[in-house]
Amino acid sequence: MQQYDMIIIGGGIMGCSIARELSKYKLNIAVCEAAADVASGTTKANGGLIHAGDDPVPGTLKAFLNSKGCLMYPVLSEKLGFRFLKRGSMVVGFNEDDLAVLKTLLERGRLNGAPDLELISGGRIFELEPETNRKAKYALYSPHTGLVDPFEVAIAFSENAVANGVHFYLSSPVTAIQKTEDGFAVTLPKGQLNGKYLINCAGVHADDVARLAGADEFTIQARHGDLLVMDKNCGIKDVMTLYPIPKPDSKGVVLMSTVSGNILVGSTAVMKEKDDVASYREGIHELIAGANNLIEKLDIHKVIRTFAGNRAVVVGNNNDFYIRPSRKVAGLFHVAGIQSPGIASAPAVAAYVVQMLKGCGIPMEEKKNFIDTRKAPVDFSTLSTEEQDELIRKNPAYGRIVCRCECVTEGEIIDAMHRNPQPVTVDAIKRRTRAGMGRCQGGFCQQKVISIMAKELGCSPTEIELGDKGSQIIYSKLKEGC
Numbered sequence: 001m002q003q004y005d006m007i008i009i010g011g012g013i014m015g016c017s018i019a020r021e022l023s024k025y026k027l028n029i030a031v032c033e034a035a036a037d038v039a040s041g042t043t044k045a046n047g048g049l050i051h052a053g054d055d056p057v058p059g060t061l062k063a064f065l066n067s068k069g070c071l072m073y074p075v076l077s078e079k080l081g082f083r084f085l086k087r088g089s090m091v092v093g094f095n096e097d098d099l100a101v102l103k104t105l106l107e108r109g110r111l112n113g114a115p116d117l118e119l120i121s122g123g124r125i126f127e128l129e130p131e132t133n134r135k136a137k138y139a140l141y142s143p144h145t146g147l148v149d150p151f152e153v154a155i156a157f158s159e160n161a162v163a164n165g166v167h168f169y170l171s172s173p174v175t176a177i178q179k180t181e182d183g184f185a186v187t188l189p190k191g192q193l194n195g196k197y198l199i200n201c202a203g204v205h206a207d208d209v210a211r212l213a214g215a216d217e218f219t220i221q222a223r224h225g226d227l228l229v230m231d232k233n234c235g236i237k238d239v240m241t242l243y244p245i246p247k248p249d250s251k252g253v254v255l256m257s258t259v260s261g262n263i264l265v266g267s268t269a270v271m272k273e274k275d276d277v278a279s280y281r282e283g284i285h286e287l288i289a290g291a292n293n294l295i296e297k298l299d300i301h302k303v304i305r306t307f308a309g310n311r312a313v314v315v316g317n318n319n320d321f322y323i324r325p326s327r328k329v330a331g332l333f334h335v336a337g338i339q340s341p342g343i344a345s346a347p348a349v350a351a352y353v354v355q356m357l358k359g360c361g362i363p364m365e366e367k368k369n370f371i372d373t374r375k376a377p378v379d380f381s382t383l384s385t386e387e388q389d390e391l392i393r394k395n396p397a398y399g400r401i402v403c404r405c406e407c408v409t410e411g412e413i414i415d416a417m418h419r420n421p422q423p424v425t426v427d428a429i430k431r432r433t434r435a436g437m438g439r440c441q442g443g444f445c446q447q448k449v450i451s452i453m454a455k456e457l458g459c460s461p462t463e464i465e466l467g468d469k470g471s472q473i474i475y476s477k478l479k480e481g482c
Helices: 013-022 061-080 096-112 123-128 150-163 203-212 281-294 342-359 385-394 410-417 426-433 446-457
Strands: 002-009 029-032 089-093 118-121 138-142 167-169 176-180 183-188 191-200 220-230 241-243 254-257 263-266 270-272 303-314 322-325 332-336 401-403
Touching (some): 002 013, 061 150, 089 123, 096 118, 096 138, 118 123, 123 138, 150 426, 176 203, 203 220, 203 303, 220 281, 263 281, 332 342, 410 426, 426 446
Parallel strands (some): 002 029, 002 191
Antiparallel strands (some): 176 183, 220 270, 241 254, 254 263
């Protein structure tokens, strides 16, 4: 039985960002994640937009935290070595009704603290983004909208948290929670953890975790979203983020670049079952139509991947975040209902949670030896020829290309295998190195990745799984000597 001051349930971007923020204090902290890797739920199925703050309704938690989080990202990117691109965005309008909405968004943004918003029209729109549909008449321009890879950010938070003493329990779904005299006993498949306080960051299953703890006080529904990833050679590069006029419950279908150079279209918004992450034909058609409303033409033959994810919506909470102490169970804190702009708000949410804990009288003494930086992993594809040659001279593994589409080397995969929390699945390696994220989607490199992983883990290739338990890729040898 391990004893902790704080047990965080859920290892998405919220759980990881809160773990890092709490690791600034003299606390013994654990993170329990049901999946085999951090950022495996809602976080991985996200476009990675760092919204500036013009969309949330003023007075909501979303409005309070969105613009604050957006402005934290440039500094965090430098400190933690993840990619952040400030590309700007436009909400595009085509008629006078749209203009009225844009004026409302402009006022919202100003009330929310989103800086430098500007209502523009005519030729200025096409100067800022030539790919914009030529029928566009008006736009709300935000120069501060940014881009990240959401799982890259969560991984950076988690690695920095580990460096500061946080313990991660992966493949560890919580099966029971018992209130004890000193806090909580949390049951995992491999044992039990004891903690004084619980922070519930379990995404679409946050209400299930709350009920395990005896706090049946909110219900979550899942808002399903399909997304499209375009080939890097789709004819459009480095496009500014383009939003349509927003819908009541979502920002609509957005067209954007990614920090890795792909164009991404997403997402739809349909209520479905919590664990339904299938892609649907109707959703894909909606994405294509939405993209073609924002730009002149999307070449659907250049789609290399469709995927989907679910956002957590707390019923009866006005589409807002649900961040508060439990009303029923002392020592339990909920960070739930985290939907857009969740990624943008994540660092501000973490700071907000710390202040909430302090406000509840929890003693928190700052560390003097907090490590506030993380060394970024090598990205071989971005190095100059001279830098690549020098790296290969030091370690020949960097001279062996494993993933041709994304120019990922054996050295990068081995490096990823020795970081903490350790990736042990093919998808976990993909999220850290991009091996398998290119045009062939792992068709050429997956077997090489498995071979390297098996060697580094000291196991058989048949033990390497794609993602969570039961997703093995290789079942047996076809013949002896292989």
